[in-house]
Every structure is written in C-alpha cells, then in structure tokens.
Amino acid sequence: MSPLQPFETAAVVFGRKIIAFGRTQIVQTQPQDWLYVSEGGATIVFAYAGPPHPEFDGKVLRLRKKSTIVDATNAVKDEEPDDAMVAFQRRVISRLVPSQHLPELEFVLLDPSWLNKLAELREADRPQMRRSKDRIDSGKTKGILSTDLVGREGLAVEIKPKWGFLPCATHLSPPTAHVKTHTCRFCMHTYSRSAEKGDNILSAYCPLDLFSGDRQRILNALHNLWMAWYNSDGSHNNLKLFAEGKLVKPSNKPMMDLLSTSLAAESSDSASLEGAFANAIIDLILESPVFQMISSLQQSLDPLDVEGVAKLYMQEHQIGFIDSKTSILGSDVIFDPSLGEWEDFIDAFTNQFPSWDHSNPQRDHLRHYLMAQLLSGTFKDCSVILQPQIPRTSLDFMGKVTIIDLDVKGMSRLSKWQALDREIVECYLGNERPKQCVVGSLE
Ligand SMILES: O=P(O)(O)O[C@@H]1[C@@H](OP(=O)(O)O)[C@H](OP(=O)(O)O)[C@H](O)[C@H](OP(=O)(O)O)[C@H]1OP(=O)(O)O
Ligand SMILES: Nc1ncnc2c1ncn2[C@@H]1O[C@H](COP(=O)(O)OP(=O)(O)OP(=O)(O)O)[C@@H](O)[C@H]1O
Numbered sequence: 156m157s158p159l160q161p162f163e164t165a166a167v168v169f170g171r172k173i174i175a176f177g178r179t180q181i182v183q184t185q186p187q188d189w190l191y192v193s194e195g196g197a198t199i200v201f202a203y204a205g206p207p208h209p210e211f212d213g214k215v216l217r218l219r220k221k222s223t224i225v226d227a228t229n230a231v232k233d234e235e236p237d238d239a240m241v242a243f244q245r246r247v248i249s250r251l252v253p254s255q256h257l258p259e260l261e262f263v264l265l266d267p268s269w270l271n272k273l274a275e276l277r278e279a280d281r282p283q284m285r286r287s288k289d290r291i292d293s294g295k296t297k298g299i300l301s302t303d304l305v306g307r308e309g310l311a312v313e314i315k316p317k318w319g320f321l322p323c324a325t326h327l328s329p330p331t332a333h334v335k336t337h338t339c340r341f342c343m344h345t346y347s348r349s350a351e352k353g354d355n356i357l358s359a360y361c362p363l364d365l366f367s368g369d370r371q372r373i374l375n376a377l378h379n380l381w382m383a384w385y386n387s388d389g390s391h392n393n394l395k396l397f398a399e400g401k402l403v404k405p406s407n408k409p410m411m412d413l414l415s416t417s418l419a420a421e422s423s424d425s426a427s428l429e430g431a432f433a434n435a436i437i438d439l440i441l442e443s444p445v446f447q448m449i450s451s452l453q454q455s456l457d458p459l460d461v462e463g464v465a466k467l468y469m470q471e472h473q474i475g476f477i478d479s480k481t482s483i484l485g486s487d488v489i490f491d492p493s494l495g496e497w498e499d500f501i502d503a504f505t506n507q508f509p510s511w512d513h514s515n516p517q518r519d520h521l522r523h524y525l526m527a528q529l530l531s532g533t534f535k536d537c538s539v540i541l542q543p544q545i546p547r548t549s550l551d552f553m554g555k556v557t558i559i560d561l562d563v564k565g566m567s568r569l570s571k572w573q574a575l576d577r578e579i580v581e582c583y584l585g586n587e588r589p590k591q592c593v594v595g596s597l598e
Contacts (some may be wrong), residue, residue: 168217168532179210179300186273189216191280192305193402194315195396195560199291201277201399202303210300216263217299218270219427221292238262238297239494243563247497248409248533250505251452256445256462256558258302267293284390304540304557305397312436313395313559314380315538317341319366319450325514326463329578333459338583339363339592347582359392365440366450367595373440373446385425396432419545435543449534456504456531457570460514461569461576464528471518489566492526497563500526525569532564532572549550 178335188205192215199218203211238288241260249257278286305311318340324332334343341362350356362384364376389404396403398413405411405425415423420431440446459467492500503523511517517523543554583589 162491178264179261180266181216181298182266182269184208184211186269186276189273189277190400191277192397192400194220194281194285195392197372197562199281200303201273202307204307211304212301213306215303215305218265219292219295219298220289221294222289224288240562241299242494243497245563246494247501247530247563248561250501252448252558252561256448256555256556257561258304258559260301262297263300265296265298270295282390301402301559302557304542304555304559305400306542307400309399310414310435310543310545311397312432312541313397314365314541315393315536316365316446316449317362317393318535319362319446320454320457321363321592322460323458326459326466328462332583334580334583334589337592338590340579342590342592343583347579348585349581350585358393360374360393361590361592363449363592363594367593368441368444368447369401369595370437370441372595373437377437378429381429381432385429419544427448435545436541439541439543439553439556442553445539445556445558447559449509449537451537453531453534455509456527456534458527459516459524461528461573463516464524464569467518467521467524469518471521489525489569491565492529497526500530504530525566525597528569528572529564529566532568534563536564537561545579564574567573 184203184205187203188203188211190204192200194200197220197534199220201216201218203216205211205212241262244257244260251482252328254261264585270291274291274293278290305313321339324336327335341360341364345358345360359374360379362376364372364379367373367376380394383391384396385405388406389395389402396414398410398417401410401413403410408423411423411428414420415428415431418431420426420427486559500523504527508527510522511520537558537560540557540559541554544552547553
C-alpha cells in the first residue's frame with residue numbers, strides 16, 4: 156500500500172481527452188520543449204526551454220521511472236502518488252525547513268503518448284548506466300513541476316551530503332557500539348561497497364567534514380568530493396556540477412570549458428577548476444543554515460538508531476529471540492502513516508518528543524519512533540543545490556541554497572535499513588585500519 160493516499164482527484168479521462176478542472180497539463184507544452192537535466196534512482200528531471208509560458212517558465216518536470224529489469228527489490232521505489240508527495244512537502248516538510256530553502260512544488264497531469272515521445276527524444280542524453288536499468292514510467296498520470304534550480308546560466312552545484320552524525324551508544328549492541336560511534340555510516344558504507352561490490356573508485360569524502368562548520372574541514376570535504384567526481388567521471392552521486400544548466404562530465408572537454416567560464420576560473424585544468432569550485436561555494440556553505448539544519452534533523456529524528464528502534468519493536472510485540480539475520484522491522488503489518496498522521500507527528504516532534512527520555516523509550520511511543528526513523532531517512536537521503544553568485548555583485552547576497560528530494564519514505568524501508576546497517580557494520584568490522592570520523596562543533 157502507498158505511504159500516502161492521493162487526496163485530490165483532478166482528472167477525468169474521456170477517451171483520449173483529459174478534462175482537468177483547472178489543473179496544469181503537460182500537453183500544453185511540446186515534448187521537445189523539455190531538456191534533460193539529470194536523474195536519481197527513482198526519478199528523472201527535465202527543464203522547460205520552450206516558448207514563454209506562465210505555468211512552465213523557470214520550471215523543471217520531475218517524472219517517475221520504472222525498472223526495465225524484472226527485480227522484486229525495486230518494488231519499494233514505486234510507492235508514492237505524486238500529488239501526495241507535493242502535499243507531504245507543503246504540510247510536513249515545510250514545518251521543519253523554511254520555505255526559502257525549498258523548491259516550489261505542484262503537480263501536473265501527464266499523458267502517455269506525450270511521455271513516450273519525450274522518452275524517445277531524450278533517451279540518448281541519459282547516462283548509459285541508468286539507461287540499462289530503467290526508463291520514464293509512461294503509465295503515471297501525474298508528475299511534479301518544481302522550481303528550476305540549475306537554470307540556464309552560471310553555475311549550480313549539487314551535493315548529496317548523506318549522514319552527518321555519529322549515533323549515541325545507548326541502544327547499540329556490544330559488537331557494533333564501538334565501530335558505529337567512531338566511524339560514520341557513509342565512510343563505513345563506502346568501505347563495504349568497495350569490499351563487496353568491487354567499487355574501485357573509493358571516495359575519501361566524509362560527511363562529518365562537510366557538516367563540521369569548520370572552514371578547513373569543509374574545504375577538505377570539497378576536495379574529496381571533487382576527486383571522487385573527477386575520478387569517477389561524474390558518476391559518484393554525492394556531487395553534480397551544472398554549467399549553464401547542463402550536467403558536466405569531467406571527460407567532456409567542451410563542458411569543462413563551460414564550467415571554467417561559469418566558475419570564472421583562470422584556466423580549465425583540473426587544479427584551477429577545483430580551486431575555483433571550492434572558492435565559489437565555501438562561504439555560502441559556511442553562512443547558510445542549511446547544512447546544520449539537515450544534520451540536526453537527521454540526528455534528532457534518530458535518537459535510538461535503527462538498532463534501538465528494532466529493540467523497542469520487539470518489546471512492544473513481545474518478540475523474544477530472533478536470529479541475527481532476520482530484519483524484524485518494516486514487515487507488512489506496520490501500515491504507512493496517512494498525511495494527517497504525519498501532521499500529528501510533527502506536532503509531537505516539535506513539542507513533546509525532545510523531552511522524552513530516549514535512553515528509556517516507552518513502548519507506547521513506538522509508532523512515533525518508527526515515523527521519526529522514516530523522516531530521518533528522508534533527510535539522510537536528500538540533496539542540496541547551491542547557486543552561488545559569480546561574480547559576487549552584492550555584499551548581502553552570496554547565492555541560494557535549496558534542499559531537494561525530500562520524499563516520504565514508507566515503512567517497508569525499515570527492514571531494508573536494518574539489514575543494510577548490519578551488512579555494512581559486519582563488513583567494516585573486518586577493516587584492520589578503521590577510520591575515526593570526527594563530529595564538528597557547530598552548535
Ligand atoms: O540506503 P542508502 O544510504 O544507500 O541510500 C540510497 C541511495 O544510495 P546512495 O547511498 O546515496 O548511493 C540511493 O541513491 P542512488 O539511487 O544510488 O543514486 C537512493 O537515493 C535511495 O533512495 P530511493 O530508493 O531513491 O528512495 C537510498 O535509499 P534509502 O536509504 O533512502 O532507502
Ligand atoms: N528542482 C530541481 N531543479 C533542478 N534540478 C533538479 C531539481 N530537482 C531534481 N533535480 C535534478 O534531478 C536529479 C534527480 O532528482 P532527485 O534527487 O529528486 O531524484 P531521486 O530519484 O529521488 O534521487 P535519489 O536516487 O538520489 O533518491 C537530482 O539529482 C538533480 O540533479
């Protein structure tokens with residue numbers, strides 16, 4: 156079942172004609188008016204570049220993808236009706252994140268033949284790695300129109316920062332407590348990916364550096380993000396660079412020249428570009444409240460760690476011993492919250508939740524702890540788009556910082572996260588030279 160049910164039914168289909176009762180329809184534009192921007196695991200994004208139009212100017216279209224590989228593990232990806240996603244941002248996320256750091260979202264009615272035409276036109280612009288796995292889901296009736304945050308001029312930098320804190324040891328099991336309180340989840344995950352899947356372009360990026368609030372450490376994080384981006388030819392998902400609205404690939408010389416112009420760099424060799432890149436965004440990162448906001452929401456919504464949440468679940472359901480390979484969380488019996496329940500949760504989170512004794516969680520608070528874990532997961536997986544002002548013409552305005560991909564996660568994620576946590580930690584315990592990740596001191 157979907158985590159959120161659609162709350163508005165806007166379209167009635169009579170044959171091929173859609174009557175939309177005042178709703179925006181994508182067929183008001185031509186598929187060729189939309190240019191490929193980028194994509195993630197679940198969605199693909201196009202920017203409007205057609206004739207002036209009040210509904211579409213300055214907007215991107217975010218569409219769901221569907222897997223072309225028959226694989227049951229993909230089922231969790233196809234879970235949210237898009238109008239409900241818009242409502243989730245308006246009614247839940249916006250109570251935690253100020254609107255100046257969120258894109259505007261609204262839904263748009265789609266059309267299958269229009270989507271197939273767009274897919275055909277833009278397929279060649281997609282990375283081969285993504286093309287082999289999925290395509291635009293032309294069966295969807297709604298997509299999302301959102302503020303275009305990469306635009307068609309200048310530079311935009313997208314960072315997917317991931318987990319910005321170390322868990323507290325209280326609810327961790329003895330074998331995991333030491334490692335999880337010393338090495339951050341991202342660094343352990345990087346290690347386990349490399350050990351298990353042979354990912355040979357290791358990233359030295361540590362989110363705790365980026366979130367530290369310390370100039371030198373942030374510069375170090377930017378250096379490591381840049382190196383992973385450069386060495387993987389832009390395929391690592393923690394950093395994306397857009398020059399004049401186009402995604403830059405390090406191996407593409409004309410694009411690197413464009414990047415050099417957008418950065419006002421001295422030349423387009425890698426060292427000059429890296430220096431100009433760090434220079435362009437370091438003050439914006441330091442001055443903006445966004446990174447601090449993300450890490451503190453991630454942490455305050457996850458006071459028990461997935462291990463503590465699982466223990467509480469077992470107590471509440473009077474489950475005794477289970478073997479270490481079984482994921483107790485996220486079974487089908489945990490139903491997904493409705494939008495109303497999410498709103499009630501935010502009331503509780505902003506009022507009582509901080510004063511609960513998280514070292515002795517109460518069983519009747521289980522549902523709130525499960526929801527908090529989900530919402531923390533949203534902030535652990537979001538991305539940030541920075542649009543620095545280059546050259547800096549105003550002393551008051553350094554640029555814009557916006558958080559994207561704040562999608563709701565469903566309860567079925569919990570078992571995935573519990574299993575992944577165990578897998579990552581077990582693998583990391585085999586590392587003879589474990590890293591010591593250091594939490595910053597912004598607070
Ligand atoms: O579990 P993680 O930490 O690997 O995060 C997944 C991301 O992998 P990453 O580690 O960033 O490469 C993953 O990113 P990619 O698709 O690999 O770019 C997704 O963001 C996934 O969320 P969803 O299934 O699209 O809702 C993310 O899954 P959730 O953790 O949100 O379930
Ligand atoms: N408002 C926007 N303006 C410009 N580009 C955007 C916007 N929203 C998303 N994008 C681009 O589209 C990409 C995919 O969007 P998004 O991260 O929301 O997808 P996703 O499939 O949920 O990703 P993930 O797999 O990381 O969860 C982003 O990484 C970004 O490059």
